[in-house]
Amino acid sequence: MASNNNNNKVASSHSPMASGGTQSHTQSQPGAGAGAGDGAKPSSSSMEYQLRQYLLLLASLVATVTYGAGLNLPGGAWQVNDGQHHAGDSILQDAHRHRYLIFYYCNATAFAASLVVSVLLLVLDGKNTGWWEALLRVVMVLDLLGLMGAYAAGSCRDKFTTIYSALLVCAVFAYVVAAFCWYLGVLALPRKKHRDDHNTAKNNDTSAANVHGYEREELDEVLMLLATFAVTITYVAGLNPPGGFWGDTKDGHQMSDPVLQENYSRRYWAFYVCNTTAFVASLLIIILVVDKKLTAKLSVRFVAHGAPGPHGGLRRWELQGGVKGWCFDRPQDHHPDPQISSDSATTTCRDQKHEDEAVEVEKARSLVMLLATLVVSITYQAGLDPPGGLWPDTRDGHRNGDPILLTTQPTRYKVFFYSNSAAFVASLIVILMVQSRFLLKRHTLEAAMILDLFGLISAYAAGSCRDKTTSIYVVALAGVVLVYVVIHIVFFTLDHKDNHRDKEKLETRREVLLLLAILAATLTYQAGLTPPGGFWPENDGARGHRAGYPVLHDNYCPRYSAFFYCNAASFMASVALIVLLVNPNQGRS
Numbered sequence: 001m002a003s004n005n006n007n008n009k010v011a012s013s014h015s016p017m018a019s020g021g022t023q024s025h026t027q028s029q030p031g032a033g034a035g036a037g038d039g040a041k042p043s044s045s046s047m048e049y050q051l052r053q054y055l056l057l058l059a060s061l062v063a064t065v066t067y068g069a070g071l072n073l074p075g076g077a078w079q080v081n082d083g084q085h086h087a088g089d090s091i092l093q094d095a096h097r098h099r100y101l102i103f104y105y106c107n108a109t110a111f112a113a114s115l116v117v118s119v120l121l122l123v124l125d126g127k128n129t130g131w132w133e134a135l136l137r138v139v140m141v142l143d144l145l146g147l148m149g150a151y152a153a154g155s156c157r158d159k160f161t162t163i164y165s166a167l168l169v170c171a172v173f174a175y176v177v178a179a180f181c182w183y184l185g186v187l188a189l190p191r192k193k194h195r196d197d198h199n200t201a202k203n204n205d206t207s208a209a210n211v212h213g214y215e216r217e218e219l220d221e222v223l224m225l226l227a228t229f230a231v232t233i234t235y236v237a238g239l240n241p242p243g244g245f246w247g248d249t250k251d252g253h254q255m256s257d258p259v260l261q262e263n264y265s266r267r268y269w270a271f272y273v274c275n276t277t278a279f280v281a282s283l284l285i286i287i288l289v290v291d292k293k294l295t296a297k298l299s300v301r302f303v304a305h306g307a308p309g310p311h312g313g314l315r316r317w318e319l320q321g322g323v324k325g326w327c328f329d330r331p332q333d334h335h336p337d338p339q340i341s342s343d344s345a346t347t348t349c350r351d352q353k354h355e356d357e358a359v360e361v362e363k364a365r366s367l368v369m370l371l372a373t374l375v376v377s378i379t380y381q382a383g384l385d386p387p388g389g390l391w392p393d394t395r396d397g398h399r400n401g402d403p404i405l406l407t408t409q410p411t412r413y414k415v416f417f418y419s420n421s422a423a424f425v426a427s428l429i430v431i432l433m434v435q436s437r438f439l440l441k442r443h444t445l446e447a448a449m450i451l452d453l454f455g456l457i458s459a460y461a462a463g464s465c466r467d468k469t470t471s472i473y474v475v476a477l478a479g480v481v482l483v484y485v486v487i488h489i490v491f492f493t494l495d496h497k498d499n500h501r502d503k504e505k506l507e508t509r510r511e512v513l514l515l516l517a518i519l520a521a522t523l524t525y526q527a528g529l530t531p532p533g534g535f536w537p538e539n540d541g542a543r544g545h546r547a548g549y550p551v552l553h554d555n556y557c558p559r560y561s562a563f564f565y566c567n568a569a570s571f572m573a574s575v576a577l578i579v580l581l582v583n584p585n586q587g588r589s
Helices: 052-071 091-094 095-123 132-153 159-187 195-204 207-239 259-263 265-304 316-330 338-384 404-410 408-432 444-465 468-492 504-528 552-554 557-582 584-588
Strands: none
Touching: 052 095, 052 132, 052 207, 052 504, 091 468, 095 132, 095 338, 095 504, 132 159, 132 207, 132 265, 159 265, 207 265, 207 316, 259 265, 259 316, 338 408, 338 444, 404 408, 408 444, 444 468, 444 504, 444 557, 444 584, 552 557
16 A cells, blocks of 8 residues: 655555555655666556556456366265266256356356466566557456356356346446447557656646545555455355255255255345345456556546556656665765765665665565465364365264264374464464564564464375375475475575665565465365365275265376375475565565
């Protein structure tokens, strides 16, 4: 979030979701612009570049929910093998094949498009305009349409829900098409540069307008974040409504239909209407926020015929360049006394150093808070729904609701339980510690984060493995990560000076990669503990099934092996990348 202080100071964005849109509503002082690095960066960044942290968070969360929905399809999975289907296969595929195909392809399209959006946002640096931005906008529209199509196909079972969701989706689709066509029309306008118009517009900015713009930026940020999380929550709730699904056709039930729909039809319809309305409204809010910024930016071109608009005044890099130019490139004739000139330059540079340190601390707080929050959420969920599932009945020495893994492999379950609990508690401690600036600058926080990550690794290794081969593989990967972390702590935790010339660009890349690594670790941790197809609910000696073991392992062993090894490698690589990037000195190198 930006902060509007004086005419010669600026505060940078400290939120990982908003640091990309940092702007300073400041006017340059006389003489401060010399040597400010003209030409180093464009005077007016694209809308996508300014909102890249918002869009990256949105794309990452959409990839997370679509990945989970693809592994655990709506409607549930068959629990037993018979002559017509295999255990672990989707019930929706047999009950509503056309809906299943529409959901599957739309969900896969949204997942792939989200990954492409994340990569394209990583490529953008504010200077590479043109077809990169056009490609990004096309993929974003494709991502949005795929998400809406998957929701409509995966959540509807009758005419009422189908008609209601279709009307809302068509309304949003019509708006998206109209806005996209308008964008293409404005983009076709002649692109000319009018430096005088640009300078006049910049000089006419007032402090009152800057304050109003800052307040609007804060409101847009809050709306974007709330709408992003609302989209993910309502998407998952729509595909997996409360009460679960019917797994058979007894008593006139339709397979894969929601249980709540038959027992409490009015309550289910109320839930569906409210949830679908919230889902579509959240998507519309995101579109409106992005479209408003795009409209504001293109309006400058529409009025000035291509003049690069001032959009927020000087950027942070411009002001920093101006300060550096004031410190080192200011002519001596401005200060006849050399001692006064030296003292003034030293004081200004010292203030700039303190300001940069404060920016680094705030960025670290935001990133660590994001990591700890996501770890709390996944460890909390894993503790309530442990790997292997729960016993469905009371017999043979176990009770209904007890963890199956506790009965079949008690040692492995205890390792998982204590490691997962340690990661959960360590994350809560990190959240409390990160509120203290004193602890944030000490190695106590680093130790808590290392304990947090090691707890995650141990819990993953114990909860995802069932045999010696997979255990050896995961332990070997964990050992590699452990060795790397030790080396990292010994050699790279010192506060080295960063003399890289392109510090701002590398810092942005580091934040983006760290956000992707955190979300990848979250995603793969959940997928490893709850693999697609679920677990066997009971032992079956005749068929060789063992309670708590993945169904996919018995029915499609090569496919399960490929999933397990790739997922485990992704999880360990994400953890190692987090350790690498959380230190800004080593991350930039």
